[in-house]
Amino acid sequence: MAKTNRHRWRLRWLVLVALLVLTGASVAVAQETELGGKIQTGGQITISADETVDGDLYASGGRIVIEGTVDGDLIAAAGQVTISGQVSGDLMASGGAVEISGEVGGDARVASGQSTVSGSIGEDLIIAAGQTTVSESGEVGEDLVFGSGRMTMNGTVGGDVLGATGNYDRQGTVQGTENVTIREAEAPTTADRILDAVQRLIGLLLVAALFLWLAPRYLEEPTRMLKQRPWASLGVGFVGLIAFGVAIFLVIVVAVLLGIGMALVGLSDLVGAIVFTALAAIVLLAFVFFLMTVFGAPAWVGMALGSVAVSLDSAARRWAALIIGLIIVVALTSIPVVGGWLGLLVACFGLGAGILAFRPRRTTTTTVEPTPVSPSSV
Numbered sequence: 001m002a003k004t005n006r007h008r009w010r011l012r013w014l015v016l017v018a019l020l021v022l023t024g025a026s027v028a029v030a031q032e033t034e035l036g037g038k039i040q041t042g043g044q045i046t047i048s049a050d051e052t053v054d055g056d057l058y059a060s061g062g063r064i065v066i067e068g069t070v071d072g073d074l075i076a077a078a079g080q081v082t083i084s085g086q087v088s089g090d091l092m093a094s095g096g097a098v099e100i101s102g103e104v105g106g107d108a109r110v111a112s113g114q115s116t117v118s119g120s121i122g123e124d125l126i127i128a129a130g131q132t133t134v135s136e137s138g139e140v141g142e143d144l145v146f147g148s149g150r151m152t153m154n155g156t157v158g159g160d161v162l163g164a165t166g167n168y169d170r171q172g173t174v175q176g177t178e179n180v181t182i183r184e185a186e187a188p189t190t191a192d193r194i195l196d197a198v199q200r201l202i203g204l205l206l207v208a209a210l211f212l213w214l215a216p217r218y219l220e221e222p223t224r225m226l227k228q229r230p231w232a233s234l235g236v237g238f239v240g241l242i243a244f245g246v247a248i249f250l251v252i253v254v255a256v257l258l259g260i261g262m263a264l265v266g267l268s269d270l271v272g273a274i275v276f277t278a279l280a281a282i283v284l285l286a287f288v289f290f291l292m293t294v295f296g297a298p299a300w301v302g303m304a305l306g307s308v309a310v311s312l313d314s315a316a317r318r319w320a321a322l323i324i325g326l327i328i329v330v331a332l333t334s335i336p337v338v339g340g341w342l343g344l345l346v347a348c349f350g351l352g353a354g355i356l357a358f359r360p361r362r363t364t365t366t367t368v369e370p371t372p373v374s375p376s377s378v
Contacts (some may be wrong), residue, residue, distance in 0.1 A: 297350020
């Protein structure tokens with residue numbers, strides 16, 4: 001029976017991989033034929049200075065360099081996006097660093113860690129970045145809307161400026177109105193820290209008490225696993241944090257490939273259903289991950305710590321262990337500087353214990369051979 005189940009799982013995985021390969025192959029073929037190269041992916045994508053892309057371009061990779069002309073819209077996602085050429089339509093760019101030294105004819109919407117605009121934007125520039133610089137040669141034809149940790153505006157804006165930042169340095173020209181909110185970060189006081197810790201403790205106690213009352217197994221099983229296998233819980237929890245990001249990425253990739261594949265074979269009505277299913281899967285994964293790391297992990301780790309002082313052999317003692325443990329967890333994770341790292345450890349320990357406690361367990365069947373009967377015993 002166990003061998004049959006393993007064969008079934010292997011077959012399912014092979015079918016899934018085959019579907020992904022076929023869908024990816026159809027997308028690659030469409031890229032070269034029906035879509036005319038509109039979609040480009042790779043380690044580095046370069047549109048050279050003597051090259052012109054007719055129509056829109058959708059690019060994703062490690063680095064994207066546009067030195068030539070995109071005669072349409074450009075949607076780019078990469079670690080680094082550099083535009084020194086010309087985009088006749090709108091620009092949507094996201095990446096670790098985005099640099100626009102060329103010309104964008106329409107609107108530009110940018111999200112990045114660091115953004116630099118030394119070229120010209122024909123219409124609006126909407127930008128969200130950790131650090132944004134519009135240099136002296138930078139021009140925005142219409143409005144500039146931004147949200148940035150640090151904003152340096154030394155260029156020219158033909159319309160209004162609206163934004164929020166922690167540091168605003170403007171030596172450029174704004175022809176319209178200017179409405180910039182400067183957020184001043186204030187260090188929390190001791191009273192603020194104590195109030196925040198009390199609020200977190202109350203929230204954790206309410207959720208944990210609800211589970212201990214209605215579904216005690218979901219609180220006790222991970223606690224038992226954490227006490228029996230603490231280091232395994234830590235390792236599995238760390239892997240689980242990484243696996244969550246990978247799972248979200250895979251859901252998005254599979255949804256995009258299936259959506260394009262369905263559209264190519266004439267089943268475009270199913271694209272909406274695929275997108276909805278992918279969004280629902282992402283929301284479900286995020287909810288489960290949030291529940292396990294924000295509420296479950298502190299409760300499981302807290303109850304394990306509390307059980308050191310109070311045994312868990314009765315309902316009253318379990319309540320006492322839970323309260324004592326949560327007080328310890330909240331107090332430790334509220335310590336300045338090191339509290340964040342301790343909170344990460346709590347999340348890893350608790351997440352790993354939850355995964356180990358509720359993972360699917362294999363059921364194996366043992367075949368008992370009949371005992372031969374000797375002729376003399378008959």
